Amino acid sequence: MTTQGNYSPGLDGIIAAETKLSFLDTVHSEIVIQGYDLIKLSESHDYLDIVHLLLHDRFPTSEEKAIQEKTLQDEYVVPEDILEILKLLPKKTHPMDGLRTGISALAGFDPHINDRSSTVNKKRAYTLLGKVPNIVANSYRVLNKQEVVSPNKDLSYSANFYYMITGKEPSAVEEKIFDQSLVLYSEHEMPNSTFTARVIASTQSDLYGALTGAVASLKGSLHGGANEAVMYMLLEAGTVEKFEQLLKQKLVNKEKIMGFGHRVYMKKMDPRALIMKKALKQLCDAKGDDLLYKMCEAGEVVMEREKGLYPNLDYYAAPVYYMLGLPIEIYTPIFFSARTVGLCAHVVEQHANNRLFRPRVNYIGVRHNHNVLSNLKP
Numbered sequence: 001m002t003t004q005g006n007y008s009p010g011l012d013g014i015i016a017a018e019t020k021l022s023f024l025d026t027v028h029s030e031i032v033i034q035g036y037d038l039i040k041l042s043e044s045h046d047y048l049d050i051v052h053l054l055l056h057d058r059f060p061t062s063e064e065k066a067i068q069e070k071t072l073q074d075e076y077v078v079p080e081d082i083l084e085i086l087k088l089l090p091k092k093t094h095p096m097d098g099l100r101t102g103i104s105a106l107a108g109f110d111p112h113i114n115d116r117s118s119t120v121n122k123k124r125a126y127t128l129l130g131k132v133p134n135i136v137a138n139s140y141r142v143l144n145k146q147e148v149v150s151p152n153k154d155l156s157y158s159a160n161f162y163y164m165i166t167g168k169e170p171s172a173v174e175e176k177i178f179d180q181s182l183v184l185y186s187e188h189e190m191p192n193s194t195f196t197a198r199v200i201a202s203t204q205s206d207l208y209g210a211l212t213g214a215v216a217s218l219k220g221s222l223h224g225g226a227n228e229a230v231m232y233m234l235l236e237a238g239t240v241e242k243f244e245q246l247l248k249q250k251l252v253n254k255e256k257i258m259g260f261g262h263r264v265y266m267k268k269m270d271p272r273a274l275i276m277k278k279a280l281k282q283l284c285d286a287k288g289d290d291l292l293y294k295m296c297e298a299g300e301v302v303m304e305r306e307k308g309l310y311p312n313l314d315y316y317a318a319p320v321y322y323m324l325g326l327p328i329e330i331y332t333p334i335f336f337s338a339r340t341v342g343l344c345a346h347v348v349e350q351h352a353n354n355r356l357f358r359p360r361v362n363y364i365g366v367r368h369n370h371n372v373l374s375n376l377k378p
């Protein structure tokens with residue numbers, strides 16, 4: 001073995017970047033976003049406040065917020081050709097793959113594609129923030145043989161996103177909870193997808209490429225794909241007792257249980273999950289049906305007792321989305337849509353102060369003796 005230095009599988013504990021954007025402070029149990037705690041922000045601010053905070057380092061004034069909303073609305077429409085590309089995809093394509101294709105195709109419509117300046121990157125971030133919800137909703141719709149839906153500028157950003165997916169306007173409570181989920185998913189330091197985006201950006205590749213790679217990363221079930229997987233698991237079980245049995249059986253089979261565990265919060269509950277747990281209770285109470293809440297609570301007890309593992313955000317976001325009437329295949333694309341702002345902010349930061357990512361390996365392969373090789377020549 002040729003050793004170049006310490007190896008940490010999965011880069012566990014390795015510092016990969018310096019950032020002003022966010023930090024998981026496990027000592028004080030805070031998710032620090034530009035100096036503020038995300039959990040507190042999720043109770044006091046909406047998604048568009050977080051967008052401004054991440055892209056401009058501070059909250060918007062009410063005038064700036066109105067201008068930002070108008071900027072986003074002007075970006076809502078997706079080129080017709082992109083919708084045509086989505087229509088050409090095989091109908092069994094997952095909406096995450098539709099989204100990946102759609103974001104990738106947007107690059108060709110950018111007249112300033114070779115400009116990596118912060119000003120243009122931030123402008124581009126608004127283009128993406130305007131169009132990604134449209135691509136998410138319409139890639140799902142097209143793949144499910146539903147009519148393409150146009151954005152409704154009379155609704156708030158989050159209400160319009162919900163409307164484009166479901167075809168109906170959310171109630172005030174649904175809008176608030178959906179928006180809160182977007183806040184919670186907006187930014188989270190250095191998950192695999194953000195690392196992917198920064199690695200791609202570090203070659204001086206563009207924002208669309210960085211985000212296309214990030215979609216592929218987020219699709220995996222160890223990352224964003226977990227929210228969808230959690231919902232299938234809950235539906236497969238159907239009752240509290242069967243869910244407890246299912247989890248125990250999966251543990252006996254040494255299967256990973258989706259929605260539990262986290263590289264950074266391994267011995268604690270993801271604080272974002274607690275907020276979505278409260279939202280789930282609210283939605284269940286309003287509907288007079290607490291089955292999903294009871295199942296999730298019972299699952300938490302089993303996992304803590306049997307494995308010392310705690311829920312991450314995906315565990316409670318999934319049943320919340322279910323209670324909001326959102327289709328399951330679109331849970332991970334919604335996560336991506338919310339994370340668009342965090343990813344864009346990281347790419348802006350990477351491009352503004354770039355050094356190519358190029359790590360080394362410890363070589364564990366064989367070494368051949370070239371004298372032996374020359375003896376083997378015909």
Ligand SMILES: CC(=O)SCCNC(=O)CCNC(=O)[C@H](O)C(C)(C)COP(=O)(O)OP(=O)(O)OC[C@H]1O[C@@H](n2cnc3c(N)ncnc32)[C@H](O)[C@@H]1OP(=O)(O)O
Pocket residue numbers: 010221222223224226255256257258259260261262263264307309312313314
């Ligand atoms: C918003 C998000 O994207 S959060 C992440 C969403 N992903 C999931 O929910 C998928 C399920 N969870 C997992 O697979 C993991 O907890 C991860 C991928 C999130 C973190 O993984 P890592 O930090 O690499 O931890 P690793 O997989 O090495 O697990 C450490 C130990 O805990 C166990 N473990 C961790 N998570 C789980 C789980 N969900 N179910 C069962 N066992 C688990 C592992 O089997 C391992 O046990 P061992 O030491 O006895 O072999």
Ligand SMILES: O=C([O-])CC(=O)C(=O)O
Pocket residue numbers: 185187188190191192223262263312313
């Ligand atoms: O941070 C991570 O490793 C994954 C995660 O929770 C997220 O992307 O929000």
